[in-house]
Amino acid sequence: MLREPNGVSDASLTLQRAVLDYSARDERFALDKKIYGQYFQLYFQRLMLLGPRLKQAVGAKWPGVPAVKVLDLKEGEECVVMGTLYKDMKLKPSILDEYVKEAGAKASEVAAKKFVSDDDSLVLEDEGARVRLTGKGVAVDCFVTGVVLAVKGRVVANGEFEVDEICYPAPAPQATRPSATDEASSAGRHVLLCSGLRVGDDAASSALNLELMCDYVTGNLGGANEQGVAASIARVVICGGALPEVDVPAQSLDGRAQAAVARPLRQLDVLLTTLAASVPVDLMPGDGDPTNQALPQQPLHPCLFPEAKRFSPHTFASCTNPHDFTIGGVDFLGTAGQNVSNLAAYTNVVKGGAGGDDDAGEALDLMEATVRWQHVAPSAPDTLACYPYKDRDPFFIERSPHVYFAGMQPAFGCRKVRVGDAETVCVSVPDFSKTSAVVLLDVDTLECHPVTFGR
């Protein structure tokens, strides 16, 4: 900022950047030595981890109803069965389709965004066996493979299980949030969530809006009001999509293609350097970013950011996706949105209708569902690629977050979801390249609102 050469700096104009304690809990998503075994262990672990909490919830919800293993089911007797769902879907793309293609129609070219059809059906599987679920108590369209739950009902004549009601695992404990502190300034203290910056992709977002956003965060935009708000931003979390989507062929690149890949990386490095000089930045990888694509995604390699990496580990952190951290006593858990988008393709949720957030409605419904299921990505590995864990399932919710976010969503939206004693704010973080919007979340009140640039 230009200043009068002889002017005295106006102390009241020097805004202090809000500072909040920060700690990350990403170790559980870190993968060191990968061993590619089968997937059954992951499902098994999931059931083992969520099983006790499911039992607890069932005991509270349906006292006195006997819990029965699928193998011991008897016709007509009311009981509870617990297990993992499997959803049978005719339209679910399969790798086998590549082999059985009919002349003229390529099966691999799946145009559909949704794979839901009328004759989808659910099967519940426990450690021993499976049983097909029917009845009004279970809405097939709202579920995916991999959800752990309990059903109450009875086996009917054809061996199917008629469901009256369902029950999810009891929520994980939630840390108490520090009550609104006295140090809270008038502007509050904020965390900025953004996704889909697509730096260097001129087609996707206007470079100007990105510039504006950057200036806004660093306090170089607007009047005292805006600057005050900017100063209240204690951390920027980029949840996926920082780089443009490019089809990088696996083959060696010619000079021009090399440049096309390298340029956005350099621009992102500049942007991150600018931001990190002013405010701590968490960079999560997302779909298409240069790291592994199966969940959990590992942090972007520091060699990609020769400049910004110098701010590491103080104000620049390359994180995993999902990302689990605490800021100022508020627990955050979030993803770059693959879990939600994948659910969207395999479910047909009836819009919850809460709030007027039409565009974000589906995303919020699905996020709410995952909170209730106590699992961030149940559809992994069935339809969402993930690492075949042998001894654990890192995606189940082991402490209920205060804030749960998903990046790369079509629109902004937020919803408070209460499960038992735990209350979680679900935030759908819009894709910046499509909406030019970011989300400001007040750490004290957990309220959030979008900030839109340009237009």
Add this chain to the structure above:
Amino acid sequence: MSGVKRPGEGEGPDGKRAYAGPSADFMDAEPELPEEYEDPDDDDVFLNDVMDQKVSARIERSSVPSFFSNRGVAATQHPSPDRIPDGVFPARAPPRRSQVNVANDAEREHWKRKPAPTLDASKDNLCFQQLDIDYVIGEPHAMLGPDRKAQGDSARLRIFGVTAGGNSVCVHVHGFEPYFYAKVPDAFKDEMCEPFRVSLNGAMAANQRGGNQRGNGTFIGSVEIVRDKQSLMYFQEGKTSTFVKVTTTLPNMVATARGIIEKQGVTVPGLHHTSLTFQTFESNVLYTLRFMVDRGVVGGNWVELPAGGYTIRESQKQSMCQYECDVKFDKVVSHPPEGQYSKLAPFRILSVDIECAGRKGHFPDADHDPVIQIATMVTCQGDDRPIIKAIWTLDTCAPIVGADVLSFKDERELLRSWGKFLRSTDPDLLIGYNIVNFDFPYLINRAERLNVEDFAYWGRMIGSKLRMKDTTFSSKAYGTRDSKEITIEGRVQFDLLQAVQRDHKLSSYSLNAVSAHFLGEQKEDVHHSAISELQAGTAETRRRLAVYCLKDAYLPQRLLDKLMYMYNYIEMARVTGVPLSFLLARGQSIKVLSQILRKAKQRGLLVPHIAKKGGGEQADGGVAYEGATVLDAKAGYYEMPVATLDFASLYPSIMMAHNLCYSTLVPRDRVQFMASEDVTRTPCGDTFVKSHKEKGILPEILTELLSARKRAKADLKKAQDPLEKAVLDGRQLALKVSANSVYGFTGATVGQLPCLEISSSTTAFGREMIDHTKAMVEKRYTTANGYKANADVIYGDTDSVMIKFNVPELEDAMKLGEEAAEYVSATFIKPIKLEFEKVYFPYLLISKKRYAGLLWTKTEKYDYMDTKGIETVRRDNCLMVRQVIETCLEKILIHRNPKGAISYVKNTISDLLMNKLDMSLLVITKSLSQAPENYAVNAPHVELAKKMAVRDPVTAPVVGDRVAYVMIKGPKNAKSYEKSEDPIYAMDNNIPIDSHHYLEHFLAKPLLRIFEPIMGAEKAESELLKGDHTRTIAVPTPTAKAGGIMAFAKVRLSCVGCRSSITDEKQSTALCTHCLGKEPEHLQKALNSVNALERDFNRLWTQCQRCQGSLHQDVLCTSRDCPIFYRRKKVQKDLMDAENTLKRFDW
């Protein structure tokens, strides 16, 4: 509670209280034919009686005499009730216990048929759908009177079926005597009948050892003169001849009597002083078929016994059916399958699959390896879900939802229990996959080995054991194969494997491949060595096996439903008039014969018995006349629409148009006496009378078949109900096949009634018509006649002509095609009709019988890609060939981008040479049909099996396994059979694939065939197979384990970017100093390969998980027929390698 005596323990046959009679074992009295009268036709498909008396008699004498006498009316007075297998008539069903796992629970009340409503024979009609008809020999029923009884044993037909209410029926039909005709001179007088009979009877008595002991030595029941009949053969101008109808007392005497009459001769006083031989007619008709023809019964139709005409057996039942009746044969009313009688009864279908625990390294053998599980499902025809799902297991098994588990400690008890179950559920139809040649023989042999005597009673007759023998089925249409023939009285067997093999051409007939093809599902395939391990485990692992086994029992039922086999086969049986069981067990010709017999009967014509030419080999028994014409193909790639004109049902309509039949053929020496306007001279010089003189039988059969087909097709269009549609579609298909087989029947020189004059005339007409059409079209469609361009006939097949009108527009070509069809049709005799059906656009004509094209029937959108003769589904080809050929055709025809196809081929060849192709595309599988050392010639899969047996005898393939292999690089001049290798071994050890072998031996020929018409022969070869893209090749570095020089090599890190060796490992273990500046780019590349593999890994393994139907258990499947089997293995390995590379970036 088994009180079954071992054979030989007790004397005397089992008692049947109903018919008291002499205790002599009638079977010993079975006449044995003298050797010289052993009819050569006996082994022929026609003559093999449904129940071969001789065979059963032999079995009886040799093995278990006392058991068998029960078959038939075996009348003795020794009641030995405990000989009857248990559970046939349980006094009271055991109470249903809540706890499963109860061994004695195989006869649960709710598994049985619904109780049958009481029937009053004097008031109620009994109407049911018959499914099986057979006959037995026994003492004549009292209703036939004492005269018949004096003649000794008689044949009794048994009709098995199901009522509309789902109750089982067994009807004993009495009094139908076997007979045939013989042509006698017109001088034969009525009073000569008795001497004829006596003379013949005497000859029979002399020829047959023993004779019919129970009777008074009567073999020939009666001989009577018939004057209103005529031979089917040759045009007879409406005259009749004199025949005698010879009735024998037992069915198998027909063949003997025929032999005597035709060869030895009969002396008839007054006619001639020496013995005379006579030609016989209809003497080769099966007894059951004879009955069906005479009574108008067709396969699987509804039969009614009118009230008052039959009696119900209450206490002395011989069968396990709910209703058992006696009726005289002329009281049986047969309903034509129309209207309400076109329905199917709710018969019970039992599907079965067994698992056996084989020893390591051996295919299961009933002499050594136990049956460990039997899965069974019972479905009612018309229901979409099974009513019974049950599994019998050896040793404990954890419960299965929706299925009953019956566990046993003792294998004998298991078999015994399942046998009881089978009897108690009383299925009408037994289905399964390869049951006839594996499951059933295995169960039967195993039970015999373990001495479970009360096991093999699967039939519906009480105390009657099933019979098994080896047969060879030989048919021109279906080839020759060895199989077992198992006779289970009253229950029809339907082996889905046989049906699918017969009706569909597939690259593999494993249940896995077949269900993948028709049901779109991959099936988990557990190798039999894994089965023993699962069995040896816990109740949980056995449960796993049980679930797998149940699935295998369910799939045949699903195939049956999906392919509508019940509808199609019953329709076929009804249309052609043969019993259901003939359809799978016999060839096409019996169907035609059945129709000819029926039709001839109406016209008073008799079908001659033509003795087969001795020593007729299959080779020269084939077509001895000129076949169909194929016009020379003008090979090329046509980018203009090619209209195709088809003769609708060509051969049938020729036969109809020209009235070609046995009965219209004019003998050569009679031709001169015929008025020329009354006859047709065929192009090959034969003469047939025209239909105004006499209408032929074959044209009449064909007219009926085709008009019925037309009706069915019209109804099909109107039908709404999917079930009705299925029935009608099955019907029209059956009609079409039947119509086409009539022509074949006349041409089969080893068949029943060959008449080459008919078949060669038919093809001659066909050839003439094709030439005629070509000439007419090319003459009319010319610029001289005002058309836009001259038309070319580029190809003509048996019944179709391809015309290029040289107009670029699809619409114009269709119009011209239609016009041409009408124009040419007008010159043919009805009902021959040339139809315009489709346009190929574009069209790739490779050579005779080989072409591909995009088929259009309407202008908006093409229907599909039609290919003929292009080997995309050859069994011994690897997937790559199929994929490449299919994609090429797709690119050329659908995308009209031959250039794209060429570059695709180049890319694929380059990928192949660069070792980038998925290995599963290169795997070839062949089955090991005998022990490796028994093969006469060296074959790749045999060599590999030997190699693998050396490496590890436990996992090596054994006889019956499919051996999968890839071709690997071998030493110079290695024979191709030396280059086969186990794909997994090759994968693990980085053994280089011989990509040139694939290129030269698998890809080159089919590719050249496709591309020659497009690029020209020379260019195709030089450009596709020898172009620049073949210059770069990659060969993986083999591991030390693979041997060779690698055992001495030392591994050093090389730069990921430029492959130079890394000097400074401290700075980076991935890149050399030179490449370090471009680290992001190289990292990105490494990531890309990891990501592609990760995605594949996920998709592959989740697919296997879905397929095996469990999330929490590991995937065991080792199906080598599954396209992703190798890929999922390879992706694991590749992923590890790629991860290791990534790791070097020091992340």
